[in-house]
Each structure stands twice: as C-alpha cells, then as structure tokens.
Amino acid sequence: MKLLSIVFQDFKLLSLTIRENLALDKSIDEDKILKSLDKAGFRKDFEKLEQGLNTNIYKSFDEKGIEFSGGQSQKIAIARALCKETPIVILDEPTSALDPIAEYEIYNSFNQLVNGKTAIYISHRLSSTRFSDCIAVFKDGEIVEYGTHKELLQRENSLYAVMYQTQAKYYMS
Numbered sequence: 001m002k003l004l005s006i007v008f009q010d011f012k013l014l015s016l017t018i019r020e021n022l023a024l025d026k027s028i029d030e031d032k033i034l035k036s037l038d039k040a041g042f043r044k045d046f047e048k049l050e051q052g053l054n055t056n057i058y059k060s061f062d063e064k065g066i067e068f069s070g071g072q073s074q075k076i077a078i079a080r081a082l083c084k085e086t087p088i089v090i091l092d093e094p095t096s097a098l099d100p101i102a103e104y105e106i107y108n109s110f111n112q113l114v115n116g117k118t119a120i121y122i123s124h125r126l127s128s129t130r131f132s133d134c135i136a137v138f139k140d141g142e143i144v145e146y147g148t149h150k151e152l153l154q155r156e157n158s159l160y161a162v163m164y165q166t167q168a169k170y171y172m173s
Helices: 018-023 030-037 043-047 070-084 100-106 110-114 127-133 149-154 159-166
Strands: 004-006 087-092 118-122 135-139 140-146
Touching: 004 070, 018 030, 018 070, 030 043, 030 070, 070 087, 070 100, 100 110, 100 127, 110 118, 127 159, 135 149, 135 159, 140 149, 140 159, 149 159
Parallel strands: 004 087, 087 118
Antiparallel strands: 135 140
16 A cells, blocks of 8 residues: 555545545655646645645545546546655546546646656556557466557557557548
8 A cells, every 4th residue: 555656547636635545545745746737737726725735535524625527637636646655656547537638738747747757557548658658468367568659559450559549540531
C-alpha cells in the first residue's frame, strides 16, 4: 500500500471535504494539495468554491456539499493519487469521465503529473498510448506484445496495430 497510488476506473470519493479526500488521515501540506489539484486540471473549478479545501463532497453531512460532475470527481481522484508519496502510480482508465479537452490536457501533462515515478496506465483508448515509453498488450490474461507505439505499429500481424487502426479510423475523414 505504501508503494502504490492508484486511480481505479470505478474510484470512490468520500462524503468528506476535498482536503480530507486528498490527505485522508495524513497531514499533507496545503500547498501540495493545491499543486495536485492544479496538475489534475481541477484548479479552475476549485477557485470557484467558497469553502475551498473545506468544501464537502456530497450532501450526506452538509447541505451545502457539492455534487461534482463525473469529470470533476475524476480529477479529484487523480489529485488524491498525486498527493500520496509513492514510487508507483497506477491509472486505470483515469480519463474515462473527462471531456476530450480535459483528456488531452491530462495526456499532454502526463510526465509532469507522475513526476518521474513509475506509471502504469491501463486503457482501452489507444490514443492514450502514444505518450507511453513502453506498451504491453494483453490478451486472455497474458502479455502478447510489448514495445513502443512505433515498434508495435510496424510489427507484422500486430494485435496492437489492428486495434489502434480500428480506433483511429473513426477520427479520420
């Protein structure tokens, strides 16, 4: 648990404040929390909150609690993972609830997001693989291909290439 920060596809936020969701039981410096929210793309939304880090998520314990959108919640979950001091970050479809612009921003700042940590990114959206150093393609629970985006596209009969080109054709017109 001390080695991993994980953002699951079906993450959960707690009916607590933003600060408590990011720091949990640890006392994390407020500046670090704000930087994590900024890196996760939540800064503009955060600046609109009257209660700042003390804003309650959901209305379970506070009538003034906020019910954030799926994309906003996902950004908070990403920020939570960034606050945790671990050498490995696992991101399981971390942009699934984000709009295309927010997703692009996350991809563009991915290396800054993980800040030199080992990052394992799980995705079915193959456009997200282009920024990865290495890609492992799984089939039936086994790694069937491994390499860079460019290497996998050039391999003959590459499952990765077939899947990538299948998704890419929807963006070409």
